[in-house]
Amino acid sequence: MPDLYPLARLFLFALDAEKAHHVTLSMMRAADATGLLGCLTGSGATGSSAAPDPLHSGVEVMGLRFPNRVGLAAGLDKTGSAVHAFGEIGFGHVEIGTVTPRPQPGNPKPRLFRLKEHQAIINRMGFNNPGVEGMLVNLSYSRKDFRGILGINIGKNFDTPNEEATRDYLLGLEEVYGAADYITANLSSPNTKGLRDLQNAETCRELILKLQEKREEVKPDHGGKHVPLVIKIAPDLSDEAIGALAKVFSETRIDGVITTNTTISRDAVAGHPLANEAGGLSGAPLTKTSTAVLARLRSELDPAIPVIGSGGVMSAADAQAKLDAGAALVQVYTGLVYRGPRLVREIAALA
Numbered sequence: 001m002p003d004l005y006p007l008a009r010l011f012l013f014a015l016d017a018e019k020a021h022h023v024t025l026s027m028m029r030a031a032d033a034t035g036l037l038g039c040l041t042g043s044g045a046t047g048s049s050a051a052p053d054p055l056h057s058g059v060e061v062m063g064l065r066f067p068n069r070v071g072l073a074a075g076l077d078k079t080g081s082a083v084h085a086f087g088e089i090g091f092g093h094v095e096i097g098t099v100t101p102r103p104q105p106g107n108p109k110p111r112l113f114r115l116k117e118h119q120a121i122i123n124r125m126g127f128n129n130p131g132v133e134g135m136l137v138n139l140s141y142s143r144k145d146f147r148g149i150l151g152i153n154i155g156k157n158f159d160t161p162n163e164e165a166t167r168d169y170l171l172g173l174e175e176v177y178g179a180a181d182y183i184t185a186n187l188s189s190p191n192t193k194g195l196r197d198l199q200n201a202e203t204c205r206e207l208i209l210k211l212q213e214k215r216e217e218v219k220p221d222h223g224g225k226h227v228p229l230v231i232k233i234a235p236d237l238s239d240e241a242i243g244a245l246a247k248v249f250s251e252t253r254i255d256g257v258i259t260t261n262t263t264i265s266r267d268a269v270a271g272h273p274l275a276n277e278a279g280g281l282s283g284a285p286l287t288k289t290s291t292a293v294l295a296r297l298r299s300e301l302d303p304a305i306p307v308i309g310s311g312g313v314m315s316a317a318d319a320q321a322k323l324d325a326g327a328a329l330v331q332v333y334t335g336l337v338y339r340g341p342r343l344v345r346e347i348a349a350l351a
């Protein structure tokens with residue numbers, strides 16, 4: 001099957017980046033509804049998305065069975081409206097959100113920029129999302145028979161002051177608990193004022209303890225189901241801050257950590273006409289930094305706690321480097337924009 005993505009990309013890259021995003025999701029949903037998506041993208045799935053590949057026995061992480069090691073990073077399916085479709089193109093797990101308790105429109109447009117020369121994106125979307133309730137409605141249609149692992153990424157509303165942020169995370173956890181296989185608390189988006197301050201070790205410890213307490217409280221309403229809790233951190237942390245967080249994660253026995261979100265650094269794209277756009281930078285310029293943060297955290301973290309590598313996975317070799325640095329799973333966002341579904345298949349084939 002020829003790779004049709006380079007052709008599709010020509011068309012998509014002629015559009016404004018955010019428009020291209022919506023067109024892509026609409027096309028994926030339409031192709032999925034006809035049952036053709038797996039064939040068109042060459043993943044060959046037949047209506048049983050993320051079905052275990054007979055060549056890949058899957059991998060157990062956080063007590064969950066992942067069909068392969070590659071997942072969709074948060075932010076691409078913010079609304080939870082294309083879960084089955086992403087499973088059809090080969091993702092073993094799909095992380096939807098970030099979702100906030102109340103719907104919010106996000107930042108003014110334009111807020112999404114391609115830096116093609118660097119295979120990179122800058123975004124300052126600002127958690128545009130339909131709110132937890134809206135997302136759960138979308139999910140009731142989009143999940144269908146998705147057999148991969150569903151992560152739900154939660155955050156706080158932009159107008160919730162940091163002192164009250166915990167309330168938003170607890171609300172999010174409570175609302176999505178029944179639907180999620182795992183829940184990620186996003187403490188690292190650069191586009192919500194003050195959010196990354198929640199990565200302060202003591203603040204983070206308190207938040208984790210409260211989330212764990214809430215989990216125990218809601219478990220009986222869900223037949224005792226245990227949903228792993230994951231924290232997503234930024235790449236722009238000092239070694240000391242990573243060390244302090246590793247201690248908190250180990251002591252609280254968090255279930256998993258995602259390294260990393262986008263970076264606010266522009267060193268790797270200095271001089272590019274779009275380099276000074278505010279927001280988070282993702283893609284190839286982030287590969288090395290995020291893998292270094294992963295390795296650093298891994299070296300200080302309790303070995304029993306898995307790390308999920310996100311940031312600049314643009315090739316199977318990049319994914320392998322993250323696995324070699326100690327990641328149990330990897331996630332992709334910007335790589336999918338530049339390389340298309342073939343990248344997913346290449347990573348899914350890794351042992």
Ligand SMILES: Cc1cc2nc3c(=O)[nH]c(=O)nc-3n(C[C@H](O)[C@H](O)[C@H](O)COP(=O)(O)O)c2cc1C
Binds near residue numbers: 078186310311
């Ligand atoms: C347009 C865009 C929106 C994003 N939105 C979110 C988000 O809502 N929540 C989140 O945790 N991460 C979000 N991310 C970060 C990605 O999940 C990922 O961690 C980051 O982009 C690094 O991976 P990549 O280089 O493969 O893109 C977003 C990234 C992009 C490019």
